[in-house]
Amino acid sequence: MKIKTKDFKVKPGQNVSLKKLPTLVDPFYGSKEKYQELLDDHTQRLSALQALLYANNSWSLLLIFQAMDAGGKDSAIKHVMSGINPQGCEVYSFKHPSGQELWHDFLWRGVVRLPERGRIGIFNRSYYEEVLIVRVHPDLLNAESLPDHLTNDKDIWRDRYRSILDLETHLHRNGTHIIKFYLHISKEEQRQRFLERIDNPEKNWKFSQADLEERSFWKQYMDAYEKCLSATSTKHAPWYVVPADDKKNARLIVSQVILDTLKDLKMSYPEASEERQKELAEIRKQLEKE
16 A cells, blocks of 8 residues: 555645544554565665765755654654664754753754754754743743743744744755654553553653643643644645554654655766766776786
């Protein structure tokens, strides 16, 4: 079954209602073995395209992953990018802002970690936290030491969307292609994953009382995500709402989106000039004489 990635893409200007978007769809694999076969094929092709991206050295690729707790961001990144050369890829997980980061504007800590040309950058959470968790918990603005009239501005979220859009437009103009994934899980699936974490000694270190407390704000988070997705999905930096109750299916969708995006860049390996070809021929002669 072919994965039609456009089915999960948020169109520019689309008014997103997460209640109307599925957290589970029919699987694109028929068995565990078929899933592994499909994922292996995707990762091999991604590896080849990543090598081409590096050699072409014109574009960089930024992947942004957002989700509720236990949404599957870590595992999606781990499995989808398993075939990528580590030298051409860097993952950054955004935690609570450090003191230095709070001294700058909210986009700064993302900007300083953008990928170089020819490389893939992955943000596990991102500057979008500033219109998600900060919107649900606006008291967090106090730590940013902004002037009072700015934190009390009723248009602060609209203005932050605008700042994000301006940044992403600027990045696109300068060769950074951006893909944004929201891994869409149901509240019941999150509950089941939390229970699994508690029962699994290898995973329960991930779980805390704070995670349970955040769950109580589910409705507010859904509202924040809907507003964010509606305001910031563009042609050059689209959001994909990925049904994520089935982790395997989510990984296949994510990897297909990345494959489609890299193929659309129409990259090619640099052609050797006539002078370069002569240089290589001379090097060959010297090596053959040894």
